[in-house]
Amino acid sequence: MNTISIGNLLRRPEAGAFLGMIAVVLFFLVFGGINFLKPAGIASWLNVAANIGIIAIPVGLLMIAGELDISIGSMIPAGSMIIAIMSGHYDMPVWLSILAVLGFGVVVGTINGVLVVRTAVPSLIVTLGTLFAVAGMVLGLSVLITGTTSVAIKAPALYKAIFGQFIGGTYQVIILWWILLTAVYVFYVHYSKFGNWIFAMGGDRESARNAGIPTTRLTIILFILSATSASFVGMCQALLFNSAQVSAGMSYIFNVIISVVVGGVVLTGGFGSVVGIVFGTITFAVVNQGIYFTSFDRNWSSLIIGVMLLVAVLMNNTFRTMALSYAPKKK
Amino acid sequence: MTKTVLELRNVDKSFGPIDVLHQISLKVKEGEVLCLLGDNGAGKSTLIKTLAGVHKPTRGTILMDGAEVSFDGPRAAQDMGIATVHQFGGTFPLMSIGRSFFVGVEPTRGWGPFKIYDRKKANAIAVKAVQDFGITRVDDGDRLIGGLSGGERQSLAIARAVHFGARVLILDEPTAALGVKQAAHVLRIVNEAKKRGLAVVFITHQVMHAMAVGDHFAVLIRGAIAADFRKGERSREEITDLMAGGETMADLEAQIEGYAEAQTDNPPPPSP
Numbered sequence: 280m281n282t283i284s285i286g287n288l289l290r291r292p293e294a295g296a297f298l299g300m301i302a303v304v305l306f307f308l309v310f311g312g313i314n315f316l317k318p319a320g321i322a323s324w325l326n327v328a329a330n331i332g333i334i335a336i337p338v339g340l341l342m343i344a345g346e347l348d349i350s351i352g353s354m355i356p357a358g359s360m361i362i363a364i365m366s367g368h369y370d371m372p373v374w375l376s377i378l379a380v381l382g383f384g385v386v387v388g389t390i391n392g393v394l395v396v397r398t399a400v401p402s403l404i405v406t407l408g409t410l411f412a413v414a415g416m417v418l419g420l421s422v423l424i425t426g427t428t429s430v431a432i433k434a435p436a437l438y439k440a441i442f443g444q445f446i447g448g449t450y451q452v453i454i455l456w457w458i459l460l461t462a463v464y465v466f467y468v469h470y471s472k473f474g475n476w477i478f479a480m481g482g483d484r485e486s487a488r489n490a491g492i493p494t495t496r497l498t499i500i501l502f503i504l505s506a507t508s509a510s511f512v513g514m515c516q517a518l519l520f521n522s523a524q525v526s527a528g529m530s531y532i533f534n535v536i537i538s539v540v541v542g543g544v545v546l547t548g549g550f551g552s553v554v555g556i557v558f559g560t561i562t563f564a565v566v567n568q569g570i571y572f573t574s575f576d577r578n579w580s581s582l583i584i585g586v587m588l589l590v591a592v593l594m595n596n597t598f599r600t601m602a603l604s605y606a607p608k609k610k
Numbered sequence: 611m612t613k614t615v616l617e618l619r620n621v622d623k624s625f626g627p628i629d630v631l632h633q634i635s636l637k638v639k640e641g642e643v644l645c646l647l648g649d650n651g652a653g654k655s656t657l658i659k660t661l662a663g664v665h666k667p668t669r670g671t672i673l674m675d676g677a678e679v680s681f682d683g684p685r686a687a688q689d690m691g692i693a694t695v696h697q698f699g700g701t702f703p704l705m706s707i708g709r710s711f712f713v714g715v716e717p718t719r720g721w722g723p724f725k726i727y728d729r730k731k732a733n734a735i736a737v738k739a740v741q742d743f744g745i746t747r748v749d750d751g752d753r754l755i756g757g758l759s760g761g762e763r764q765s766l767a768i769a770r771a772v773h774f775g776a777r778v779l780i781l782d783e784p785t786a787a788l789g790v791k792q793a794a795h796v797l798r799i800v801n802e803a804k805k806r807g808l809a810v811v812f813i814t815h816q817v818m819h820a821m822a823v824g825d826h827f828a829v830l831i832r833g834a835i836a837a838d839f840r841k842g843e844r845s846r847e848e849i850t851d852l853m854a855g856g857e858t859m860a861d862l863e864a865q866i867e868g869y870a871e872a873q874t875d876n877p878p879p880p881s882p
Contacts, residue, residue: 470726472716475705479713482702489684489694490714550704599704603756 292543293555295594300562311572322449328564329457337505339539339556345481345548350406351509353414355528358513363523367432380514384507392499428525443518481548538563541591612639615809621670632834643810645820648830662694663687693776703756708733739773761792780811
């Protein structure tokens with residue numbers, strides 16, 4: 280079964296996402312012209328994709344495992360504000376702030392994970408709670424400490440070069456982080472046993488536990504990954520733009536979920552792929568930014584995204600049915 | 611005389627003030643199928659969960675190979691060779707046969723943090739294990755579980771348990787949701803497992819299926835063993851009557867008829 284055929288490719292979870300990506304790229308090529316695929320044009324959607332993509336993969340993995348994390352919406356500004364307040368407002372060393380940002384992600388992720396595992400309350404509700412709790416805390420503390428909701432930060436060149444800089448004036452350095460993290464995720468999810476565990480957990484948690492998979496620990500780790508990824512992205516944004524705002528980030532909740540679903544992850548868990556999520560993220564970013572290259576009014580992009588989401592879900596269902604009904608041909 | 615693998619002696623189990631199992635004594639022997647029969651709520655699930663290490667008995671002892679054991683959890687029971695296969699349990703519809711077969715014990719190759727899941731090996735072993743049980747239709751380990759029939763999935767789950775060294779196989783209603791042909795499939799697998807010398811505990815409320823494979827029968831009523839007999843000692847009707855809680859099937863039928871007649875003049879109001 281190592282032969283590559285169109286049928287085999289279509290049965291993979293990322294098939295729909297790949298076709299969707301090709302479709303939107305063609306669409307904007309036709310209506311927006313070639314500018315869209317020139318270096319500056321690519322940067323416009325690749326930057327958006329990288330910021331979403333780093334969060335979308337762990338959130339997608341959670342979805343594959345049958346959970347959801349929407350607290351990322353407040354973890355992004357939390358990451359920005361922590362580094363801005365610590366290193367911008369108080370002049371503490373940047374490395375300490377970075378540790379604090381990541382540490383905060385670990386703490387919130389652990390709280391999410393433990394609450395979900397211990398209480399059996401749906402993760403949507405648990406993370407909705409932490410979403411608002413963290414948002415309120417960040418806003419309250421920012422105003423209390425700095426008296427404002429927007430804090431400036433001037434980081435040393437070294438940290439800017441690693442986390443927040445424009446390469447060639449247009450490409451954010453976070454794109455490289457995205458590529459690196461994607462490679463790591465692809466390896467662990469699809470080529471190591473841990474990935475198998477995640478899929479098994481999403482397929483049937485009870486059976487997975489019976490098979491000896493540490494479902495509790497794995498769930499908590501996944502929540503930590505998503506929360507930490509979100510605070511990491513927030514931190515990079517603060518370093519890139521030299522300032523942090525309390526309110527940024529809520530739109531990421533929907534953007535990330537759309538990217539994951541368009542990327543072929545099944546909402547009920549157990550099916551999906553990292554590459555699919557990457558395709559889904561690019562698709563979303565292209566639609567989101569591509570509209571600027573066309574003569575259409577910007578407001579139409581939400582319509583396209585909405586329709587695209589519905590088409591993607593329907594298409595994913597079709598591909599999944601194909602995958603299920605596949606049987607080798609009789610000789 | 612065949613060897614007793616697993617034995618329960620006067621086991622009681624209660625959850626708080628509610629007694630679920632009373633004085634259960636059972637022997638599960640090598641190469642034998644013990645059929646556990648009982649109506650819904652008779653305590654079958656609690657009993658198998660006690661056997662599988664999910665629950666600890668409130669009183670009484672569990673013996674394995676004649677020595678007293680206490681399971682700290684399902685994992686401990688599994689390590690001693692007690693495998694429970696629930697309906698479709700242990701299989702994941704959207705995973706491939708090979709991956710599903712090896713969940714939790716994935717074969718890997720490579721080194722350190724770069725251990726790679728060995729797909730080819732997993733697929734080959736999984737397909738062979740299933741085919742050894744006579745399911746020859748399964749020949750590609752990349753196929754998704756969800757594409758198999760109910761009987762094939764159940765067979766795969768059993769083959770998996772046997773492959774990983776089960777000595778006692780607890781089958782929880784393996785034929786409940788299956789059609790006649792599929793159920794026959796599973797019963798054949800049960801027979802095959804028995805032939806290989808496994809001790810099988812077969813839970814069902816379908817007397818026909820139990821009689822097809824069982825060597826030894828225990829009927830559970832309200833948490834106690836109401837009857838314990840060997841193959842051929844009771845007729846099908848007697849077993850069914852026992853399962854219905856002592857009332858004979860004929861009585862029940864008469865009751866239903868009586869109810870139906872009483873209702874003819876006065877049909878119940880149509881539900882909205």
